[in-house]
Amino acid sequence: MSITVYLVDDHRLFLSGVKAELAEDFRIVGSAFDVDTAIVEIRGLNPDVVLVDVHMPDGGGIAVIEGVNESNPDVKFLALSVSDQAEDVITMIRAGARGYVTKTIEPPDLAEAVRRISSGDAVFSPRLAGFVLDAFAGAIPSEEDPELDQLTLREKDVLRLIARGFAYKQVARKLEISIKTVETHVSSVLRKLQLSNRHELARWASKRHIV
Amino acid sequence: MGGVAGGLADTLGVPDAYVRAAFLTLLTVWGLGGVLYLGFWLMAYDKVEDREVVAVDTGRGLGLGLAFLGLMLLLESIGWWPNPALVLTAGALAFGTAALTDSSKPGPLAALMDPNVDRPSRTRLVLGVVLLIGGLSVFFTSIGAVFELGVVFLAIVLTGLGIVVAFGPWVRRLVADLATERNERIRQEERAEMAAHLHDSVLQTLALIQRTDDPAEMMILARHQESDLRDWLFGSAPLDGVDLLSTALKDAAARVEKDHHVRVDVVTVGDHAIDKRATFLVGAASEAMVNAAKHSGADRLSLYLEAEDDALAVYVTDQGEGFDPDAVPPDRKGITKSIRSRLEKAGGTVEINSEPGEGTEVVLSMPVEAE
Numbered sequence: 001m002s003i004t005v006y007l008v009d010d011h012r013l014f015l016s017g018v019k020a021e022l023a024e025d026f027r028i029v030g031s032a033f034d035v036d037t038a039i040v041e042i043r044g045l046n047p048d049v050v051l052v053d054v055h056m057p058d059g060g061g062i063a064v065i066e067g068v069n070e071s072n073p074d075v076k077f078l079a080l081s082v083s084d085q086a087e088d089v090i091t092m093i094r095a096g097a098r099g100y101v102t103k104t105i106e107p108p109d110l111a112e113a114v115r116r117i118s119s120g121d122a123v124f125s126p127r128l129a130g131f132v133l134d135a136f137a138g139a140i141p142s143e144e145d146p147e148l149d150q151l152t153l154r155e156k157d158v159l160r161l162i163a164r165g166f167a168y169k170q171v172a173r174k175l176e177i178s179i180k181t182v183e184t185h186v187s188s189v190l191r192k193l194q195l196s197n198r199h200e201l202a203r204w205a206s207k208r209h210i211v
Numbered sequence: 212m213g214g215v216a217g218g219l220a221d222t223l224g225v226p227d228a229y230v231r232a233a234f235l236t237l238l239t240v241w242g243l244g245g246v247l248y249l250g251f252w253l254m255a256y257d258k259v260e261d262r263e264v265v266a267v268d269t270g271r272g273l274g275l276g277l278a279f280l281g282l283m284l285l286l287e288s289i290g291w292w293p294n295p296a297l298v299l300t301a302g303a304l305a306f307g308t309a310a311l312t313d314s315s316k317p318g319p320l321a322a323l324m325d326p327n328v329d330r331p332s333r334t335r336l337v338l339g340v341v342l343l344i345g346g347l348s349v350f351f352t353s354i355g356a357v358f359e360l361g362v363v364f365l366a367i368v369l370t371g372l373g374i375v376v377a378f379g380p381w382v383r384r385l386v387a388d389l390a391t392e393r394n395e396r397i398r399q400e401e402r403a404e405m406a407a408h409l410h411d412s413v414l415q416t417l418a419l420i421q422r423t424d425d426p427a428e429m430m431i432l433a434r435h436q437e438s439d440l441r442d443w444l445f446g447s448a449p450l451d452g453v454d455l456l457s458t459a460l461k462d463a464a465a466r467v468e469k470d471h472h473v474r475v476d477v478v479t480v481g482d483h484a485i486d487k488r489a490t491f492l493v494g495a496a497s498e499a500m501v502n503a504a505k506h507s508g509a510d511r512l513s514l515y516l517e518a519e520d521d522a523l524a525v526y527v528t529d530q531g532e533g534f535d536p537d538a539v540p541p542d543r544k545g546i547t548k549s550i551r552s553r554l555e556k557a558g559g560t561v562e563i564n565s566e567p568g569e570g571t572e573v574v575l576s577m578p579v580e581a582e
Binding site (some may be wrong): 082105126127129130135137160163164165166173 | 479480517
C-alpha cells in the first residue's frame, strides 16, 4: 500500500508544484491552503505523512501540528519552509515535526524524505544538523537528565557528516556502520532535540524570540 | 462615567456604579475623589488606542465631579460643613446620577465636556474660566479671613480642574495629532525604504529572469536573489562591526554560485572573527569551491564550517566524479598545490579525500591564533 500524503501550504503555486512532484511516488490524499481546513481534514483522513509549511496565517505549521497531535498521534509531520532560520527549525521540531527541509530541496530528495518520515525515521537536512551541533555545543550542563542534554560522540560524528552534505548511505559507509544505525542515531538526536531542557536550547530560542 | 470608572471597575471586577459612587463620595473628603479621578484619567490616557472612548467619558466625569465640588464648596462657604448623614445622602444621590448616566447616550453635560467636539466649546471654556476665578477668589478670601487648610486645598483642586477643563482637551488633541503625524511619517519612510530595496533587488532580478532563456541562468538568478532577500529580511548583521568568518564564507559561496552556476549549501557551526588566518581560510575555501565547480561535474556543493575554540575547519564537499588523488591530472595538481601552499604558509593543513565516482572532499584546517 502506498504512503498517503497530505499537503498544507498557503502558497498555491508551490503546493501544486509539490503535488505534481510527489504524485508519482505517493498517494496525495488532500491538501489545504489554511490552518483550520488542514486540521479538520487531517483528523478525518489520518494520512501517513503531512507536509506542512512553517509560515502561514493563523498560527502557521505549529498550529497544524498541535491541532492534530492529540487526535491522530500516528500522523508524522515534515516541515517545509522557505526560511531556514534557526528559530523556525527548532520550533517546528519541538512541536513534534520529525523532519525539516527547505523548499529549495530537490524533488528526489523530498521524496526520499517523505519515505523516511513515514517509516518513523527523522529527516535532518545539512542545515538542521548544523543547528543541532551548534545548540548542543559547549560544556555539558549538570542537569538532572544529562543523557538528554548532550549528544554522544557517535551522534556528533553522524551530524557532522550530514552537515557536510553526505547522504545517510554515505554517512554509514564513512563511519562503517549500517544505514539503520545512522537512522537510529538521527532519531535519537531528534528525540533529544524535542525533549531536552538543555539551557542552550532555551537560551538560544529566547534570544531569537520564540519562547 | 464609563471611561475611568468603567475601566477601573473592569480591572477590579466590580460594577461600574460602585466605583462611580466611591469616587463621588471620596470627593467630599477634601476633593480626594477628584484628584484620584484625575490621576486615573492621566494613566488611562497613556493607552492611546482608547483615547477617544476615554476622552468622551472623562469630560462627563469631570463635569459631575466639578458639580459636586461646587456644591460642597457652597456648603462650606456658608459655614455648613456636611455631616456624615449628608455625605451618605450625597453619595447615594451621586450613585443614582452616575448609574443613570449611560455613556452610550451622552447627556447635555457630557456633550458640554466632549473634547471631540470640533470647535472648542465656548460653554466649556466659560465654565472653566468661571471655576478658575471662583477657585482663586475662594483661595484669596480664605487667606484674608480664617486660614483654613481644607478650603485652601479645595481651592487649589478647583483651580487645577478649571485649568484642565478649559485647556485640557485642546492640549490633548494637539499632542495626539502630533503623535499621529509622527507615526504616519515613520511609516512612510519605512515604506519608501522597502520599496527602494525591492526595486533595486527583486524587481531587477525578475526583469532579468524574464529576459533569460537559459534555465540554468534563471536558476542562478533566482537563487542569488533568494539568498540576498533572505539576508535582508532576517539579516545577520556583523556583531559590533566585527566581520565574521561565517559571513565571509557565505559571501564567497555566493560568488562561486554566481560565477560558476552551481548551488552551494553553506552550514556553519560556531563562528570566529575574521583575522589574518581566517582570511587565508576563506581564500582557500573559495579556491576549493571553484575547483569543485569546474571539475567535479556536480551541480551542488556543500560548504561546512566548524569553528572551535582552538581550531577552525572548513569542508568543501561535492558528490561529483571524484578522482584518484595519486593520479591527479597536472591541471588539478596545480590548483591543489596553490591551496596547499597558501594555507600551510599560514599554519594550516589541507586534506583531500576523493575516489573516482565517489565525489571529493577538501578539508581545510587552521589553528586559532593565540590572543
